[in-house]
Amino acid sequence: MRPSPPLIPVANPAAQLESHGILVREAIERFLASGQYILGPEVKTLEKEFAAFLGASFCIGVANGTDALALALRATGISPGDEVITVSHSAVASVAGIEQINAVPVFADIDPASRCLNPAVIERLLSPKTKAIVVVHIYGQPAAMDEIVSIARRHGLKVVEDCAQAHGAELHGRKVGTWGDAAAFSFYPTKNLGAFGDGGAVVTNLAEVAEQIRILREYGWKERYISSIAGFNSRLDELQAAVLRTKLPSLAGDNVRRREIATAYCEAIDPAKLTPPKAVPGTLHAMHLFVVESVERAALRDFMRAAGVGTALHYPQPIHLQPAYAGRIRGGNDLRETESLYRQILTLPMFPELTDDQVETVCDALRRWCSAS
Ligand SMILES: Cc1ncc(COP(=O)(O)O)c(C=O)c1O
Numbered sequence: 209m210r211p212s213p214p215l216i217p218v219a220n221p222a223a224q225l226e227s228h229g230i231l232v233r234e235a236i237e238r239f240l241a242s243g244q245y246i247l248g249p250e251v252k253t254l255e256k257e258f259a260a261f262l263g264a265s266f267c268i269g270v271a272n273g274t275d276a277l278a279l280a281l282r283a284t285g286i287s288p289g290d291e292v293i294t295v296s297h298s299a300v301a302s303v304a305g306i307e308q309i310n311a312v313p314v315f316a317d318i319d320p321a322s323r324c325l326n327p328a329v330i331e332r333l334l335s336p337k338t339k340a341i342v343v344v345h346i347y348g349q350p351a352a353m354d355e356i357v358s359i360a361r362r363h364g365l366k367v368v369e370d371c372a373q374a375h376g377a378e379l380h381g382r383k384v385g386t387w388g389d390a391a392a393f394s395f396y397p398t399k400n401l402g403a404f405g406d407g408g409a410v411v412t413n414l415a416e417v418a419e420q421i422r423i424l425r426e427y428g429w430k431e432r433y434i435s436s437i438a439g440f441n442s443r444l445d446e447l448q449a450a451v452l453r454t455k456l457p458s459l460a461g462d463n464v465r466r467r468e469i470a471t472a473y474c475e476a477i478d479p480a481k482l483t484p485p486k487a488v489p490g491t492l493h494a495m496h497l498f499v500v501e502s503v504e505r506a507a508l509r510d511f512m513r514a515a516g517v518g519t520a521l522h523y524p525q526p527i528h529l530q531p532a533y534a535g536r537i538r539g540g541n542d543l544r545e546t547e548s549l550y551r552q553i554l555t556l557p558m559f560p561e562l563t564d565d566q567v568e569t570v571c572d573a574l575r576r577w578c579s580a581s
Pocket residue numbers: 272273274275298299301302344370372373393394395396406407408
């Protein structure tokens with residue numbers, strides 16, 4: 209029996225390396241020759257360039273996106289025991305970042321159209337301990353930041369955006385990451401802007417928050433070796449910053465290509481047979497992940513595999529049903545939309561280096577599934 213060809217992967221960071229190969233190798237040479245390996249000139253320049261890309265005042269490079277969330281919360285004044293409203297339909301990191309500073313997550317349900325936090329449920333979750341909201345722009349879809357920020361302001365809550373999946377996404381022409389008090393980005397290799405290792409950043413328009421993060425990311429040092437407050441070790445490497453700087457100029461174009469691929473997939477889908485991501489007015493999707501919904505998910509997954517198309521689940525279980533969190537997080541018993549969505553979601557291949565032939569293979573499989581079902 210002939211071995212079947214490899215499936216089209218859902219993500220492919222190696223293809224990014226291929227497409228940026230020469231520039232990445234030049235950046236690595238520059239890094240090797242520099243003699244500075246952590247928090248040096250590459251990090252400083254990346255911070256300026258990424259802030260400029262977003263239209264934000266400050267960017268501070270840190271070790272990963274989970275730390276970025278923890279640091280953003282700490283620097284905006286969230287303390288142990290404070291409650292932070294967020295969603296269960298996310299990567300577990302959204303909650304891990306909250307618990308890293310001993311704050312207390314509280315779960316809010318999602319809006320089924322955007323699959324992001326539903327602003328309409330926030331007020332019924334408030335308690336005297338509520339101090340912040342972590343808003344996740346899941347899959348690259350901007351959440352309703354205008355409504356969420358105005359509710360937060362009414363109740364004196366801080367807003368931290370989890371932009372790990374949404375580099376370059378926009379709401380009403382303004383980039384996500386610039387709406388709240390601070391925002392966390394991940395540069396995990398598969399992200400829209402990915403390093404070749406771990407990396408992250410906090411972005412803010414507030415000078416005092418930026419200053420706090422700079423201090424907190426390195427042991428609370430204001431002055432070298434003297435901790436003014438108890439901090440973290442969450443530094444970004446020069447190597448990762450150098451790689452990210454070579455890729456940043458392509459991010460906007462890569463996102464355009466992602467959206468083109470999404471348009472092709474949507475055109476191939478009959479929405480009566482398979483639910484594509486919904487278009488949310490006023491938003492520009494970063495298309496980190498292309499996620500469809502089907503009540504026949506297992507069969508669809510098998511069908512795709514037979515057609516040579518890889519799939520994944522983001523995520524197989526919402527956070528409140530995972531063993532580490534089940535039954536212990538307030539709000540977890542009232543997540544109807546979250547619980548109905550997760551059983552139906554399926555992630556299809558989505559990365560800018562997908563060839564036209566690969567896109568056509570996915571489209572052909574989608575058309576065949578929709579006409580047969
Ligand atoms: C929504 C979300 N938040 C936070 C993170 C955390 O990022 P990192 O893996 O860099 O810690 C990720 C990435 O895995 C993510 O997808």
